[in-house]
Amino acid sequence: xxxxxxxxxxxxxxxxxxxxxxxxxxxxxxxxxxxxxxxxxxxxxxxxxxxxxxxxxxxxxxxxxxxxxxxxxxxxxxxxxxxxxxxxxxxxxxxxxxxxxxxxxxxxxxxxxxxxxxxxxxxxxxxxxxxxxxxxxxxxxxxxxxxxxx
Numbered sequence: 001x002x003x004x005x006x007x008x009x010x011x012x013x014x015x016x017x018x019x020x021x022x023x024x025x026x027x028x029x030x031x032x033x034x035x036x037x038x039x040x041x042x043x044x045x046x047x048x049x050x051x052x053x054x055x056x057x058x059x060x061x062x063x064x065x066x067x068x069x070x071x072x073x074x075x076x077x078x079x080x081x082x083x084x085x086x087x088x089x090x091x092x093x094x095x096x097x098x099x100x101x102x103x104x105x106x107x108x109x110x111x112x113x114x115x116x117x118x119x120x121x122x123x124x125x126x127x128x129x130x131x132x133x134x135x136x137x138x139x140x141x142x143x144x145x146x147x148x149x150x
Contacts, residue, residue: 024057024060025060028057055102059106066127070126070127071133099120103120
């Protein structure tokens with residue numbers, strides 16, 4: 001695995017991540033434009049789209065972070081021949097507060113518990129599929145490709 005492939009992977013994935021996250025936030029803010037007044041305020045609940053988009057923005061970010069993390073988990077299943085407990089703990093610890101704040105934001109915005117649970121089942125399904133992809137597909141590729149993909 002060369003340092004060049006790691007750098008290429010880092011730049012490519014972060015550029016894609018930034019572009020797609022910014023686009024998703026733009027769409028969420030555009031949809032909620034009628035819900036917030038005084039969008040020029042620099043702080044408070046009316047800045048950056050207000051309460052109406054905060055929970056969904058965190059949800060979108062979590063969904064985007066979910067796939068690479070779980071692909072790494074799938075690859076670790078092949079290399080370690082067992083579940084990497086430390087990796088699972090790190091993934092859980094990093095995502096749990098984000099999920100709590102997102103769910104609270106959605107609840108405060110009037111979303112039902114059923115709707116919130118349905119939304120958060122999406123990353124669970126995506127994570128399971130990403131882990132399977134990491135295990136079945138990426139584990140059989142060269143380390144250079146894996147460093148670009150993750």
